[in-house]
Each structure stands twice: as C-alpha cells, then as structure tokens.
Amino acid sequence: MTDLTLDTAPPPPALADLMARLDRSCRTGTRELGAETGSVPASHYTDRVHWQNEQDSLFAHWPIVAAHSAEVAPGSALPFDALGVPIVVTRSIEGRARAFFNVCRHRGMALVTTKGSAPPKATPCKALVCPYHGWTYELDGRLRHRLHAETFDGIDPATLNLVELPCDEAGGLIFVKRTPGPPFSAATFLQGLDAHLQWLGLADMKVFRKVDHVYRANWKLTADAFLEGYHIRVLHRDTIYPFFADAMAVNLRAGPHQDSLVARRTALEGFEPPRDRSALCKVATPTQFLFPNSFLIWHPDYVSLIGMFSPAPDEVRWVHTMLIPPDRTGDDWHAHWEKTFNLIEKTVFQQEDIATAVGIQKGLLSGANTGLVAGRLESDVLRFHRGVDAAIGGTLKPAGD
Template sequence: MKQQEQIDVMRRLFALREQDRNEEMLGKVVRVPVENYTSPEILDREMAKIFRTHPIVAGHVTNVREPGSYLLSDWNKIPYVVVRDRQGKLRGFLNQCRHRGARLVSGDEKQLKAFVCPFHNWVYDLDGSLRSVTREYNFPDLDRGEYGLKELPVVEAGGLVWIHPAADAEVDLESYLGPMLDDLVDFEVDKLVRYRKTKVVKEANWKLLIKTYLEGYHVPYLHRTTLSKMFRKGVLSHSEHGPHIRMIAARSNIEEASETDPESWRILEYASVYYVLFPNTFFIMHPDYVSINIFYPEGPDRTIWTHEMLYREPDFEGERGQEGLAKRFEFTNDAVFDQEDFAVAENVQEGLLYGANEFHTLGLEEGLLAMFQGSVDDRLI
C-alpha cells in the first residue's frame, strides 16, 4: 500500500470513528439461504466452477527459496507439489507418478533431489522430466518425453506462491488481484519468514469459516476477553477488486496518530489489514506478524483449515523474540481463531440441522459477507 493511500485510509478511519460507524457496505439487509452451507450439490458446483477454475494460494515463498525446496498440497482434491528446480524456476506438478499414479512426495522429505516413486522407483528430475525407469526393458516402446510429470501453472507474486489446477490455464495475477497485489508488494510480504504452520479439520462449511472474519459486529461480544480491547471503538474501511476484498480495522491506538505528521503514518502501526484472496485464502496483516489462513472443503460440513504465521526476523531476535512469537501464535491460532471464531462456526453448522432458520439474515455491518457470497454465487450460474 503506497504512502498516500495509507494516509487516505487513515483519514477515512478517523472520520468513521467520529461517526461511530463502519464504512457503508451494501446498504441493505441480505438473506442467505442456509442450504449454501449444507448442500452436497452446491459444494459439487463450487468444486467444478470455483476451485478448479481459479488460481489458489499454495503458500509463502519462504518455503521454496532454494533448489529442491518444495510446497506440498494440504488437500487431496488437488494433489500438487511445487518445487524450485535446479535453475531456480518454480514448477508445479500433480504429485503422481506417470506409471501407475503413486504419490511421489510424502511431505517427510526435507529437500528434493529428484522425484522418486516409492512403488516401482521411477525417477523424475526437478523439472518433471522422466529420468530413469527401472527394468526399462519391460517398456520397449516407452517415449520418456511423453511421460514427464503433469505440470500445472505456478506464479510467484507478492511473496505468495499461486497454483492453478488446470494445466492449460493462463495466470495473470496483476489483472486478477489488481491493487491487492500492489499491497503485498509494498508491504514486502516476500521478506517474511515462517514461524509455524498448523493443519486441522473443522466441522463447518468453508464459507462459514471465512465469513467469521468478514465483520467486526461480533468482536465486542465473541472476543470480549481477547481482541476487543485491541479494537476499542473499532471501525472498518473496505475495498474490493473483482471477488477479492480488503478490510482495514482501526486499532485502539489510532488516535495517537492524529497529532503526528501524516507522512510518518504507517498503517500497520494503527490498524490490521485483512484480505480475502478469492476463493479460499484469508490473509491478515497485523502490526508485527502475518497470518495466512486457507480453507479446503472436504464436505458441506467439513473443512481443512491451515494457518501459517509469518514474521520479520529482525523484529523477533533471540530467545525472547521466539518466546514472543510463541505467545502470539497461541493467542491468535488457539484462543481467537480456534476457540472463538471457529468454535462458533461449528456451533452454527451443527444448528443448521434443526431447521430454526431457512436463511441467515445479514445486517448493514455484515455486508462484506453478502459480497463474498455473491462472488461465489455468480460463479455457480
């Protein structure tokens, strides 16, 4: 986010605090049918028309900086592996041997020197080419050039690695993300390093989980002993680019900036910045660390959730720095996300079984939820 835009956003936040209102969203109440969270047929359409037709975040570039380093899919529905090859190029492949389809990379490997099939020991180079076939006399007419690994489009941009599940897709992230990509570049997300990553299954629809982030209406109540004190008199500003949403939440200390030179304002010192990177990534920039949350639907009421926390090494040096990171991760991952946001999402999901509501009613401060649902719905037509 360029400095002038940071100044403009800060001024909007000051004005919103004076009004004690969030920036206007849709300007109307919206009803969302609860079948969006329970229907296997809707999930099938989401898989076909969203998850197989859009680029998705594979992870942060810190995971694949060196040749042989790799990112492995957390989701068997799109079983990819992304690797940095010997020439320094990022490559994405389906994690399947071209002989009989065995999984090549398990995730236990520290670094890859080659892809080696555990079934019959076929070996592929890091560029995906078939290097050797055991007992090759069994395949007298085999053309190795036709048996390279199935390659998928991969793009590195804004510190994130993106992969597309369609082999013939063209990925133009500058067009797809627009100013959201500019923000990631300006905030130097590429210079972050990974602290820790978790992977768990939540018993809730993937959209319900994402929607817990998209409004501040719940913060004083659900997060009364955690986040609420950091966001007193909290207000939200937002913007969109296509299906992507940026949400900026003023923190309690923002008034301290009002008496300083606007040219010195750094928005992350006074606000948290949130991004929905459509379809399934929620990216959060706090003043001193970053959270990448990705949601992979396993069923209408079951979702894999991964959370990767990133930080800048100079900000957390030594033993005390690592202790500080541990506390932040425990607070964010365990207390706020797992025990509050996603616990209530699971509670809501369970309640859908009993028929109290045919739809969820979204008020004026929940308009971003309706925008996100609209982006999903538009792609299912």
C-alpha cells in the same frame, strides 16, 4: 511492539486512500456502512449439491494460495493436498515455482510423501524420485530416469513427464490451480493488491509455525467471520476487543478480493498518514481477503496467512501459517512467538471463531433458520456469497486467465 519497518516508500495510492478514509471515520466517529442488507440461504452451508458445484467450478478452476513464497526454497518440493488432489510445488535452483500432480507417471505413486500428522514442509531435493520403482523427474517435471528403461518398448518417454498445473507467484504468495490448463498471471489475478502486499513486505516474512486441522463447519462460515467486524465486541470481548474500536473499518474492493483496515483503539482520535507498515499496524489491522478462500491478517508484529478449504459440506480444513519478520527469527525470539501463536490460534481462532462456526453448523441442521441474516455492517459477507454463486454460474471468472 517490535518495529516492522522494512520499506519507507509511500504506500500505493489505493492503500493511501484507504488510510485516509479510516482516519476520517475515526475523527468523525462515522462508520462506513454497506449499502444493503439480506440473507444467505442455509442450504448454501449444508447442501451437498451446492458444495459439489463449489468444488467443480470454484476450487477446480480458480487460483488458490498454496503456500507463502518462503515455504518453498530453491531446490525443494512441497506437497499440497488441501484441494482434494495430490499436488507438489517445486522451486528450481533458478527460483521459478512450478506445480504438478504429485503422481508418478509410471504406476501413480506419490513422489513426495509426508510423515506423521504435522503440516508438510518442503524437502530439499535435486530431483523428484518415486519411492516405488525409482522413476526420477527434474524439478521442472521432465522425466530424467527410468529403471531398466529398455524394457518399456514402444513407450515414448516424452509422454511421461509430470502433469503440470497452472502456477504463478506474486506478492510473496504461490498460487496454484487444481485443473491443468493455460498459464495465468498471479499479479493480474490480485487486481492491484500485489502492490499492497509488496509495500507491507509480505514476501520478506518467514514461517514460524503452521497448523492444519479439520473442523465440523462449512468453510464459508469461517470466511464469513473474517469479512465483518460486527462480532468483535461480543465474541472477542475478553481477548482482542480491548485493542479494537467497535465495528470501525473501511474496505477496498478489488474485483472479488478485498483489502480492509480495521481500526484499533489508538486510531480513534485520528492519526498522521502512516509512512510504513509498523506505523500502520499500530492504528489499524490490515486484512486482505483473496477470493475465494484466503485471508492475510496483519497483527502489530506478525501476519496470519489463513486458507479455508472444503473437504466436505460440513467440514473446513483450516490452514494457518504464522509469518514473522525476518529479523525476529532467532532463538531469543522463540518464546515470544510461541506465546503469541498460542494466543491467536488456540484462543481467538479455535475457541472463539472456529467454535462459533461449529455451533452455527449444528444450528443450521435444526431447520430453525432458512437463511442467515446480514446487516449493513456485514455487507461484504453478502458480496462474498454472490461471488461464490457467480463463480459457480460461470459469470465470474478470475482476472489474469
């Protein structure tokens, strides 16, 4: 395995405690189980009214991961439309990330457009120029230039700056809210997990590949799969299960978020407290769930950043970004990362996890099940759905607002 060591500082106390709990579970052979069993109504995956409530209350007002920090270099702009509205994320030369509706204030044209079906990439630019009439905006959203400005009598240019959206950055991730409003703190929103991401070195990682596909399954079905390890032994029997212990994991709950360590087989006889990311990833797979729809999965030598978006009740927009160590980006590493990416994305994710979600969606339409049952190894699935319901009902709000 490649050496991922970037930081030998002690892990944050909460992460160190998580490591100790996993070591104790592995040494004693005792699984940490949830405190409850239950079920999720089938209608939560199929009902259009429930889906619309998620759009209006959850995706419209919660901070959502729009990109890894490395995707938006200083002096560039990245289009982002996975939340159902056109958004552009910019970064000034000074380094500040901002987000705006990707909409010219003149006639509504998109300022930054994408070509082809490949996931969008940030475009180096000094300003945002509308391709329709040439109206030009600074990267901070201010209107700089209007062609034939003298013909717009009585229209105050100060009212024609881009419409800004709440945006902040922490731990190597850029968060955006879909609805205009006051600023928020991404670090506060993460409720301590930003320290974990900093220790793991997320901000230093670089993008190798990104895929953006839509599949016929409700977005929560793919989220469910990443919130429990009960299925690994069977579904992933021939791919990744040979590397993992059977349903052995520990979880840290940080508000609606979660940080988990999933034990690899190398951890079953116990281990010394890992002093760096490389040592930790040899005995466990750290996985962060950032409510409501983002996951970070730390494989032994790379990271999967996954966003699960919801274009329709029976569709998930799957955005998977493969992040690699900064010292492994040369041409001599390309073949290795290409092979690795194909294994995880095309085999494990597409042929196993996503295919299962698509199959479940079809099964739900049969009416055979009024709900999907979850046992004590799947209690975080129940917790996730309670969080979605609480956000819809207004009783759960993002920290940092």
